[in-house]
Amino acid sequence: MSKEIDAVEWRSVCPMCSALDVIGDRWSLLIVRDLLIHGKRTYSDFLAFPEKISTNILASRLDLLTRLKLIERINPKGNARNNAFQLTESGKALRTVLEGLGKWAHTHLRDFHGGIAKIS
């Protein structure tokens, strides 16, 4: 049976809010982060996150990010096995935002976080 996942529901016309409608969750940007660092990643690469994403969440995020064209399969027609994902131009455009977030956390979350690491 074909999976039918609903479209994103936009809460308002504010672009910032629309960004949060899409990537305002705890996992989507971590997937983008990994792709920014490594260029391409497979399903099992993502599963090896130190943050331990579960399989159903990963699958749904990959699907959503694909439909929004932030990521894409490297070999769209190929077999799913060992097929990797990479960022589209839209996904790559998140680099400065992600870097800004990381720097912000590194500077301003220090006092609340015992073992915060260097910026990766």
Added chain:
Amino acid sequence: MSKEIDAVEWRSVCPMCSALDVIGDRWSLLIVRDLLIHGKRTYSDFLAFPEKISTNILASRLDLLTRLKLIERINPKGNARNNAFQLTESGKALRTVLEGLGKWAHTHLRDFHGGIAKIS
């Protein structure tokens, strides 16, 4: 009975991930957005969001953001009534991130969003 809200649970030592542990949800950054624009806002100002945040979510976010020192009450010892919030330095430091997010959405989410508006 006194409200006891747990601390943030940090998934990893990655700063970017820690940022998402804190503001990786659909509402926190919208509160920051409003404070960046208006300087200070009351509880009812936030409730007037076009995105329609509900009262319990708003209260819990304001509490969390306060404990993380991203926002603070203007008159900490005063009565709650008509008491407004403003950003701390940590909160203000999110401006560039927020602006980046807005620009990104405006550019890359156009095709998926019927009525996306100008950058506010």
Added chain:
DNA sequence: CCGCATCCGTTACGATACTG
């Protein structure tokens, strides 16, 4: 094995009613 989908218990969210 790898890439998911499914089941299921738990947690977060969201709408609404209510209190000081």
Added chain:
DNA sequence: CAGTATCGTAACGGATGCGG
């Protein structure tokens, strides 16, 4: 006005199954 209590719903998270 500024929250809190309640409760139904949706999302999450872990375990497991299953096709290729």
